[in-house]
Amino acid sequence: MTLKLTGVEHIHANGQRSLAGIDLSVAAGERVAIIGPSGAGKTTLLRILATSLQPSAGRYELLDAQPWALSAGARQHLRARIALIHQAPPLPPRQRVVTAVLAGRLGQWPLLKSLASLIYPLDSAGARSELQRLDLGDKLFERCDQLSGGQLQRVGIARALYQQAEVLLADEPVSAMDPVLAGHTLGVLTREAQSRNVTLLASLHAVDLALEHFPRIVGIRDGRIAFDKATGSVSPEDLRALYANEQLGQTPASSPVGQPLVVQIPRC
Structure with missing residues (x-):
């Protein structure tokens, strides 16, 4: 078992x-x-899984360890084995894309190598390879503040792929991308997980993308698990109950910025 939560609260x-x-x-x-309406607790859950937030109660086991029973140093080593992809990657605006991607290995490299790579990228070819998978190979030496929101999200994903982590956690990783690019990017993530037997958990607003790319769906509402099912067993009734009181119609990923969340209930 890669991870297990028992009675976890926050x-x-x-x-x-x-x-x-x-x-x-x-x-x-x-x-x-992981799907559910805004404010359901999806981001909090992922932060707990990434050990960046400590549960208020309950038990959490990750990669055969209890993170919050470890020393700070041991917990930091554990974190190097997991990658968290942020909805808005925390990338310094003046940082070069190549440096941002190579930062995925900073927790694994010796200190001197890490410092050297910040000054002069030590594996430009490796960074370019990950970026090319996401159609960003030509942005290798661009500054992060010259990229769009969707490009920045893909740089964050490239960094996680370069890390070669055992667990991939993604918080709305494609929210700034158009539906076609979002589907392609999720395909890259899921194929990576499948090819390396990596555990992947991703929170998504776009229900159609979740059903298309993931074999298991966990629905969360009001901080509780509403259902946990194989994708083929998720019914329209499950989704209607999960998104009760949300507007129904178009896909959330295609909703204009600043407009109310709109959820499409796919036919299962």
Whole structure:
């Protein structure tokens, strides 16, 4: 078992509960999409899985260890084995794309090699290879502040792929991309996970993309798991209950920026 949550809860400093009684087990090599309305707790769940947020209660096991029972140093080594893809990658604006991608290995390289690579990229060919998979090979030496939002998301994904992590966690990784590019990018991620037997969990607003690319779907609503099913078993009724009170119609990924979330209920 790659990761296991038992009775996990999270309460914010203001007393608001974002997760309650989460039980979830994911085996090595599984590909799982996490879906649900905005504010359901998807990002909080991924931050806990990435060990960047400590649960308020419950037990979390990751790669045969309990992260919060480890020393800070041991926990940092554990984090080097997982990759978190952010919806808005935290990339310094003046940083070159090649440096951003190579940063995926900073937790694995010796300190001197890491510092040297920040000054002079040590594996430009490796960075270019990952970028080419995402149709960004020509952006290798561009500055991050010269890229669009969708390009920045793909740089963040390239960095995670270059890391060669055992667990890939992705928080709305294609939200700034058009539907065709989003589908292509998720295809790259899922094929990587399948070819290397890597565990992949991704939160997605676009239900159609989740159903197309992932064999297992976890629906979250109000901080609780509403359902956990094989994709073929997810029914329109499951989705309607999950997104109750959300507008129905077009796909969220294609909704104009600043407009209300619109959820398409695909025919299963």
